[in-house]
Amino acid sequence: MTCARTAMNNAEHERNAVSTILTYERRSSAVHPPNDSPGYRSTALRHPKKPLVIIPQTLSEITGPAYPYGRLDVADSDLTKQHPGEPLGERIIVSGRVLDEDGRPVPQTLVEIWQANAAGRYTHKVDQHPAPLDPNFSGAGRTLTDDQGRYRFLTIKPGAYPWKNHSNAWRPAHIHFSLFGTSFLTRLITQMYFPGDPLLPHDPIFNAIPDPRGRERLISNFNFDVTEPEFALGYTFDIVLRGSRSTPMEE
Ligand SMILES: [Fe+2]
Numbered sequence: 001m002t003c004a005r006t007a008m009n010n011a012e013h014e015r016n017a018v019s020t021i022l023t024y025e026r027r028s029s030a031v032h033p034p035n036d037s038p039g040y041r042s043t044a045l046r047h048p049k050k051p052l053v054i055i056p057q058t059l060s061e062i063t064g065p066a067y068p069y070g071r072l073d074v075a076d077s078d079l080t081k082q083h084p085g086e087p088l089g090e091r092i093i094v095s096g097r098v099l100d101e102d103g104r105p106v107p108q109t110l111v112e113i114w115q116a117n118a119a120g121r122y123t124h125k126v127d128q129h130p131a132p133l134d135p136n137f138s139g140a141g142r143t144l145t146d147d148q149g150r151y152r153f154l155t156i157k158p159g160a161y162p163w164k165n166h167s168n169a170w171r172p173a174h175i176h177f178s179l180f181g182t183s184f185l186t187r188l189i190t191q192m193y194f195p196g197d198p199l200l201p202h203d204p205i206f207n208a209i210p211d212p213r214g215r216e217r218l219i220s221n222f223n224f225d226v227t228e229p230e231f232a233l234g235y236t237f238d239i240v241l242r243g244s245r246s247t248p249m250e251e
Contacts, residue, residue, distance in 0.1 A: 031214045032248050039204035041165055062183050077143035079155040080136075087137035089118025089156035091232035094192070094220065097149040098179065101243025105149025110180040112142040113153060120159030129161050154232065160199055172199035172206065179239065189250045192237045193219045214248045 035047040075081045080091060094113075098106040116122050116139060119131040123138050137156060145151050158173045174191045181187070193200060200206055200219070209215045217240070226234025239247045 031209070031211055031244070031246055033208035033250070034210070037204065037208035039165075040208050041204075043208070057185070061185050072142065072144060077141050077151075077153050079139065079141045079153065081154075082138055083136040085136040087117065087134050087156050089134075089137075089159075091154065092157045093152065093154055093226050093228065093232050093234040094175065094237060095150065095152040095226055095234065096220075096237040096239060098145050098151065098239045098241065099149055100241050101246065105145070105147070106241065107145050107147045107149055109145045109149070110142060111145060111151045112140070112178040112180075113155070113175050114140045115155065115158040115175045116161055118156050118159050120161035122161075127161075131159070131161070157194070157233075160197075165204060169204075170199050170202075172197040172203050177237075177239070179241075188241070190239070190247055191218060191250075194235065195219055195222055209248045217245070217247050 033043075035043065037043045080087055098109050098111065100106055114122075116127075117132075117134045117137045119134070121127055121129050121131040121133055123133060139158075141153050141155065143151050143153065155175070158175060160170050160173050163169050163171055173194050177190050177192055179188045191205070193206065200215075206215060206218065209218070220235040220237040223234045223236040226236055228234065241247070
């Protein structure tokens with residue numbers, strides 16, 4: 001490990017913070033939700049029932065995918081500019097940093113988001129919630145963290161939506177996040193929530209995280225420094241990849 005680190009430059013080392021080591025650590029941590037969470041019924045169907053088989057990693061697993069860095073443009077991180085017209089709803093800015101357990105920035109990490117529109121409807125054939133689709137909003141974006149681990153999205157505040165987990169079940173407003181490290185094996189997924197949402201205490205997915213401090217870390221902070229006057233409210237959501245302050249992730 002020491003030799004490997006010596007051979008890596010800092011950027012490579014920090015990118016590798018999103019590593020398979022992380023995957024191991026998060027499974028052993030009380031920060032992250034358990035495989036089975038009875039309140040969130042479909043978790044019973046979402047994890048292996050047998051012990052995992054360790055498959056030797058080859059270059060294909062530990063070096064791919066190669067991001068099409070040159071193809072990222074403004075519209076990828078500005079979800080309000082992906083169609084000819086303006087989407088309906090409340091414009092918001094969501095920004096933050098991706099950090100390792102020591103607070104060091106994780107640069108050049110692909111951050112992807114997906115979300116419902118302002119009416120609480122996904123642009124997806126499976127979502128048949130009787131709320132309107134917005135022809136000017138697809139609800140998906142991506143960007144790379146900069147040298148300081150920062151990312152920024154301009155989007156629309158998502159609406160709450162019903163789901164069939166139990167009677168009168170509603171998901172609090174949320175944005176799904178995916179982080180890619182250096183390979184497919186290092187992808188991490190989580191959800192960001194909004195402060196003051198009255199649905200949070202009733203949401204089995206949010207409450208599947210055992211530690212209240214972990215749940216707190218999934219709630220973004222309203223931030224006047226990120227807010228742009230006459231334009232959009234700003235929220236900050238920092239993501240810590242490992243350690244005791246790590247952001248809870250989904251399996
Ligand atoms: Fe969702």
